[in-house]
Amino acid sequence: MRLAKFFLFSVLMTGGLALAQSQVTIAALMKTTANPYWGAMEQGIRAGAQAGNVNLIVQSVASESDVEPQLNACLNLLQRNPQALVVAAINSVNLLPCLRQANQRNIPVVDLDANLDPAVLQRENIRIAFSISSDNRRAGASAAEYIVAKLGQNFRGKVLVIEGLAGNVTGAARRDGFIERLKQIAPNAQVVATLPGDWDRLKAANITNDVLQRHPDLAAIYCANDTMALGAVEALFAANRGGRVLVVGTDGNSDAIRSIRDGRLSASVAQFPFLVGQRAIENVLRVIRGQPVESRILVPTLVVDKATLEANRDPLLQYLR
Template structure:
């Protein structure tokens, strides 16, 4: 299987034109292998933003790959980028554990690896130059605070029962957001009961099916925490169809446009504001900083604030 490769922006013409005007500038070739571009609008927008950021830098050539959610394909893509002798590799891991051997190979080939959006598992940290993305544990914790604050406003903080729809199993972002939520909720609302967690795989339709099963199983659901708004709106759609949405507090993370719209309609309470454009631009810049020998923190986080119906007017509608 040969990975699809996109070398951007009429690469030769772009780079040559740039170097003609700045002969002393360092030219870099950077490869990126993404998780699954077609699975949701966040990843689609991320790829577009990454390409635009690369096109804007006349001294950067990039090879853009998509693993399509397939771990084996992503490992093959990393190995292909190593064979191409790119200057740096950016990886959005399909699975934080499974990609470690491939990342190790890149490190052994003296190619710096930047992990983007979702970190690899800790045993692979020695082979990574930097992680660029959101602090997903903090995101989960902030979502727990949003939910607890809302329950307190409603006076049900000592009796509320909730369910959780998590992301793709084995995926670091899913694990960390669930961990952050589950660790923080008992600290702020110790009497809230988390009845069950099921994966929604970042997919709206699957999350709707998960929520339909929850609604059949549990007569009393006061809140739903979803690992992103795509899944959260899937859960909301199930509750709407069952006539139970008005009785449930929906809280997500990564505020999608559909989540923002549902908040505006009064059906979805809150989320965490995260921009795929910021995410993509930060990944490319982190790679360039590493290649230029700058001092880059290992965990290079960008901020992701809370957004609820109360303060959503302070934020622009997400572009994804």
């Protein structure tokens, strides 16, 4: 009996040691988690890590303009010897020295939210395991379709586009997708300005106010993220134009959802960052195990307005954070 108990204890201890030794360490580098979009993505990363028994190391930066601090944070994460590196780069070039080191050490790199430009990666001979995001160009197109559906197929009004940070491939894809689709389905609509809001709420509010001075008959605004959309909404209400100008954001973050419920923001193209983060971890674990993974993984989007929220029928709504 004692021998049997000793044997069972030995098996349990050996199994426990093997489990501890096999635990994977993954490093995740975010933009600022003060932005609800990146905060939700971090939640998804943590949920995926917990489900996969991952030893997770997460770092972020204070703002979306901290390009040098983000590079330093990336290099510091490599010193922790992770088995994979998941990054949400501020732009397509700021993390290149870190990614090159990761390649040299055969550490798989995951591009979160398609912030890395494939052309730049090819030119610099840097490899990534895969890129995961929603289809940003399609997200912009969906916003154009929503605006035209609300304002009519013969829509001839004036439209303002507030972009993200200049040089950011994500914001550029959303902007281009919106403008191209708007031209297709409402060729007489007028895009009166397309200006970089740097993902910033106050800057977007100032842009909106300035454009309203020149175009008081503005009909719609498309913003490449929700933070800027909320700034645009604030400027409209301050100018007594709230509710009379259609404003569509992108991301579907928690602040935007509250604003939509309150009848202030018209809609947001939800990108489901929680789902992006969760699936990033699920797929990088496959890479580590040597299993095949698509080089480009797309997460669905959904245009969310007050009617969508009140109906509460779409299964994707469960991933809103």
